[in-house]
Amino acid sequence: MPIAVAPMVDVTTSHFLKLCQIISPNFTLYTEMIHCNALVYNPKDLFNFFGEPWEGKVVQLGGSELEPMAKAALLVQENGYKELNLNVGCPSPRVQKGAFGAVLMKTPQTVVDIIQEMIKVGVKIPITVKCRIGVDNLDSYEHLCDFIRLISTTTPVTHFIVHARKCWLKGLSPKQNRSVPPLKYEVVYQLAKDFPHLTITINGGFNTTQQIKEQLELVDGIMIGREVMDRPMFLANVDAAYHKIPASELKSTEEIIDEYLEYVLTEHTRGTPHSNAVVMAPLKMLYGGRRGREYRRRLAATILPKTKPLPDIVRDVRLMLEEMDFNSSASEAETEVELDNEDRESSKVVSGCV
Incomplete structure (x- = not known):
């Protein structure tokens, strides 16, 4: 599946990914990064970290120590997950302290050693690498090519997801590293030309279906982050525009919420230990406009207090939706698959590494 949802710390939880899968099964979904x-x-x-495995769910691992990374990868494989991704792009202070994430772009041989150790202990599922186009002053195209070439010729890795921005490990916050360094899409396009035998996926700043169509003419795949975080129903837009799925075959927002609430009850029966806020968070951004603001306000009130039993929350959310009558044709949110608005404000929500 060439279109993917990016790994985002504290965003792409197992619950958020389940919501994305309910909206559409036509996307590759990356878990938030978990340290080995x-x-x-x-x-x-x-x-509890990753949720149930399914085809199209990719587990992202962080770390730099060979043995723990190999053990973690083997656990991922043994529990039925089908693909593994190494985080070689996150610049957060916590990641820098552990000498992994984007720090590893400075020592590509360490990435090779990690992957080779994984293979040595019996990991056979596909392993991919998510990186930046550069880090600090190591931002030349030659350095990026050397990084890709070394890993792809000494390990089985053939798929690289490239965030089209470099990052600064000192002087910029993780949030600034997602906006201050300029996007250089042409660097990723050139990688796709120079490494035609590899799969190159581009990441960084995409928020319209037209952009997706254009990018897939130039690279093998595209990864979307903040747009899906802010507007999960964007996936339905893509289904309609790129996958050519008729509107009549797309699920309504109400159907999606109902299916998600059934999932929540199932997880509750299993005893999965997550707070009510974490479990219900994926539902927050399903509606837009004035009604969306009212929906989020009432949803937050429905979740409280923290000690409220989850089955009661599910019941109250359903009652809330009935009261708000989201099926009303007068609603701003009546159309689940809205037209893209390229002029709307950029996301103001702070997320983890993308």
């Missing part, structure tokens, strides 16, 4: 030690020391919590 979290899995190695808490293997029984793996399902």
Whole structure:
């Protein structure tokens, strides 16, 4: 599936990815990054970190130590997940302290050693790498090519997801690293030309279906982050515009919410330990406009107090939707698949690494 939802810390939780899958099964979905030690020391919590495995869900790991990374990768494989991604692009202070993420672009041999150790312990599922076009002063095209070439010739990795911005490890916050360094799409286009035998996916700043169509003429895949975070129903837009799915075959927002609430009840029965706020967070951005603001206000009130039983929350959310009558034709949110608006304000929501 050439169109993917980006891994975003504290955003692409197992619950958010389930919502995305309910909206449409036609996208590759990346989990938020989990450090390898979290899995190695808490293997029984793996399902809680990533949710159920399915075709098209990719687990992203962070870390730089060979043995823990290999052990974590093997746990991912043994629990039925079909693909693994290495984070070699996140510039957050926590990541820098652990010497992984974008720091690894400075030592590509370490990335090779990690992957080779994974293969050595028996990891057979596909492994991919998500990186930047450069880090600090190591931002030449030659350095990027050397990075790609070394990994692709010494390991089985053939798929690279490239954020078309460099990052500065010092002087810029993670948020600034998603906007201050300029986007250089032409660098990723050139990679696709120079490495035609590899799969090159582009990431960074895309928010319209037209952009998706244009990018897929130039590279093998495209990854969308903040647009899906801010507006999950954008995936339905893409289904209509790119996958050519008739509007009559797309799920309504009400159907999506109902299916998600059934999933929530199932997870509650299993005893999956997540707070009410985390479980219900994926529903926040499903409606836009004035009615969307009212929906979010009432949804937040419905979730409280923190001790409220989850089945009661599900019941109250359904009652809330009935009261608000989102099927009303007068609503700003009546059309689930809205036309893209390229002039709307950029996202103001702060997310984790993309």
